[in-house]
Every structure is written in structure tokens, then in C-alpha cells.
Amino acid sequence: MNNIPSVDLADFLSGDAARKQKFVNELGKAYEEIGFVSLKNHFLSDELVSELYKEIKAFFALDVAEKKKYEIEGLGGQRGYVSFGKEHAKGKKEGDLKEFWHFGQEPTEDANLPEDYPENVIVKELPDFNKTGMEAYRMLEKTGINVLRALALYIGVDEHYFDHWAANGNSILRPIHYPPITEEPQGAVRAGAHGDINLITLLMGASTGGLQVLRKDGEWIDAIPEEDELVINVGDMLERHTNNKLRSTIHRVVNPPKEEWGNPRYSIPFFMHPRGDMKLNCMPECVDEQNPKAFDDITAGEFLHQRLVEIGLIKK
Ligand SMILES: O=C(O)CCC(=O)C(=O)O
Numbered sequence: 053m054n055n056i057p058s059v060d061l062a063d064f065l066s067g068d069a070a071r072k073q074k075f076v077n078e079l080g081k082a083y084e085e086i087g088f089v090s091l092k093n094h095f096l097s098d099e100l101v102s103e104l105y106k107e108i109k110a111f112f113a114l115d116v117a118e119k120k121k122y123e124i125e126g127l128g129g130q131r132g133y134v135s136f137g138k139e140h141a142k143g144k145k146e147g148d149l150k151e152f153w154h155f156g157q158e159p160t161e162d163a164n165l166p167e168d169y170p171e172n173v174i175v176k177e178l179p180d181f182n183k184t185g186m187e188a189y190r191m192l193e194k195t196g197i198n199v200l201r202a203l204a205l206y207i208g209v210d211e212h213y214f215d216h217w218a219a220n221g222n223s224i225l226r227p228i229h230y231p232p233i234t235e236e237p238q239g240a241v242r243a244g245a246h247g248d249i250n251l252i253t254l255l256m257g258a259s260t261g262g263l264q265v266l267r268k269d270g271e272w273i274d275a276i277p278e279e280d281e282l283v284i285n286v287g288d289m290l291e292r293h294t295n296n297k298l299r300s301t302i303h304r305v306v307n308p309p310k311e312e313w314g315n316p317r318y319s320i321p322f323f324m325h326p327r328g329d330m331k332l333n334c335m336p337e338c339v340d341e342q343n344p345k346a347f348d349d350i351t352a353g354e355f356l357h358q359r360l361v362e363i364g365l366i367k368k
């Protein structure tokens with residue numbers, strides 16, 4: 053059963069002002085309360101989703117030595133492969149029971165970014181891997197831009213406020229493999245409790261179970277969407293920018309009961325980041341006497357760097 057509100061992107065895109073406003077209200081209210089929704093009628097087709105799963109399962113099935121060829125030193129895990137157990141939740145010492153891949157932004161010629169992004173890493177063994185990954189990347193980006201448009205309206209700024217910052221943004225598509233659990237995990241979990249770093253996260257694959265969300269009253273609840281829905285949550289950058297109006301909710305992926313340890317889990321989050329030069333300063337629309345400015349000014353680039361150090365992906 054899904055415990056998080058379900059919203060329909062077709063309402064937002066319907067051209068009917070009342071349906072559009074209904075979507076804006078439902079989404080905004082959900083993000084002030086639980087911080088998560090599931091979303092139907094996004095831009096990813098079933099065919100593309102199946103194709104992507106086929107490619108990522110084939111990649112994770114390669115020998116560890118082959119996969120490690122794609123784990124490139126000095127990139128802070130921002131592109132290519134990140135091996136099992138390397139990343140840990142902020143403040144936790146045990147590594148998560150997962151390995152993953154990162155596809156990153158391929159900016160347009162005229163992007164005029166403050167810093168170049170690293171190149172994507174090309175998997176030679178699988179000729180369709182990169183093409184399929186980037187197709188999904190584009191569709192998730194398009195979905196995310198529409199969600200941000202709805203949030204801009206909810207906050208009371210121009211509908212296209214986020215467009216410039218999200219276009220050519222430093223977003224990452226992260227296919228994750230949680231392998232079968234073969235021994236007592238000793239305190240390690242599939243994904244330790246954390247808030248996401250970015251503006252919003254669009255997650256494919258949560259319908260297989262395991263994702264839990266920490267409700268305001270301190271209860272962990274399961275978030276299990278319909279198979280064709282994406283789970284979309286607010287990350288720390290948007291929480292900060294909206295001065296805690298929209299909530300970046302703590303979530304985790306729990307280990308299954310012992311009789312299901314033999315089942316792997318795959319999920320595919322798209323972490324939607326803005327350009328590094330976006331200022332995350334609290335928006336004036338979200339600051340008033342009851343809600344004084346809660347965070348110092350910072351750019352998205354500076355904030356990301358801090359967090360990558362805290363989760364073990366870059367040393368310094
Ligand atoms: O695997 C999942 O369902 C969620 C993963 C997640 O929360 C993350 O990678 O930030």
C-alpha cells in the first residue's frame with residue numbers, strides 16, 4: 053500500500069486552469085507535510101524503462117574487475133561506476149549495501165557554466181547502455197522541470213523561475229544495484245537514513261519495496277508507488293532555498309526479511325541539481341516573522357562540494 057499522496061502530471065499539463073491549480077495545491081501541500089509524492093503520467097515510456105533496466109542489469113552483471121575499470125579516480129564518484137560499500141549516509145560509518153552508476157549532464161554549447169562538468173564514462177561492453185541512459189535522463193529532466201514549475205507557482209514566483217537553473221543543471225541519473233545479502237550485515241543497510249542533497253529527486257523502481265520515509269510524527273512508513281509511478285521528493289537544496297517551507301524528508305532503504313536476502317533490488321533515482329552558480333539563499337517569499345531566515349547564503353556548487361565530502365565520495 054502506498055502511504056504517500058499520488059498526483060497526476062496530466063492535471064498540470066491539461067491546459068485547464070482549475071486542474072492545473074489542483075495539481076499545484078496537491079503537490080505543494082504534500083511537500084509541506086510528508087515531502088514525498090508519487091507521480092503518474094510522467095514522460096518516461098514503459099518501453100524506455102524496460103530498456104533501461106535491461107541495460108543496467110547487464111552492466112551490474114559484469115565481473116567486478118570489469119566494472120572497476122569504470123571507477124575513475126578523482127571524479128568524486130560523479131560519473132561512471134561507484135563500487136559496493138563506498139558511499140555511506142552522512143554521519144554513518146558503515147557503507148551502504150549498494151553499487152551504482154552515474155550518468156551526468158551533457159550541456160548545450162551555449163550553457164556558459166561556471167565550471168565544466170566531467171565527461172560521461174562510456175561502457176564499451178554494452179553498445180546501447182549510454183544512449184539508453186541519456187534518453188531516460190532527458191525524460192526525467194523534462195518531468196522534473198514541470199514539477200519545479202508547479203512548485204514555483206506554489207511558492208508565488210514566476211512559473212519559469214527554475215527553468216534557467218535546471219536547464220544544463222548538474223543533475224545525475226543513478227542506477228543502483230543492491231545485491232543479494234549473503235552474510236549478516238553487521239549494522240549495514242541497503243541505504244542508511246538520509247536526506248537527498250539536490251533540488252528534487254525522481255525515483256524509478258520503488259514499487260519493489262524497501263523504501264521508507266520518516267513521517268513528521270517520527271514513524272517510518274513504507275513508500276510503495278504503483279509500478280508506472282515515479283516517487284518524487286524534495287532535497288536539501290530546495291528545503292534550504294524555500295527556508296524550510298518545502299521539506300527534505302529523511303528516507304532509507306531497509307534490508308528485506310532474511311528469507312528474501314537472496315533477491316537483489318534495483319532502483320534508479322534522478323537527482324535533479326541546478327547549475328552550480330544558482331544561489332540557494334532563502335527566497336524572500338518564504339521568509340517572514342514566523343519563519344525567519346534559517347540558513348546562510350550559499351551557491352549550489354559550494355553546497356554540493358560540502359556534502360560530497362560528508363558522504364565519503366570526495367576526500368578533503
Ligand atoms: O533505492 C531507493 O529506493 C532509494 C535510494 C535513495 O534514496 C538514494 O539513492 O538517495
Ligand SMILES: [Fe+2]
Nearest residue numbers: 246247248303
Ligand atoms: Fe535518497
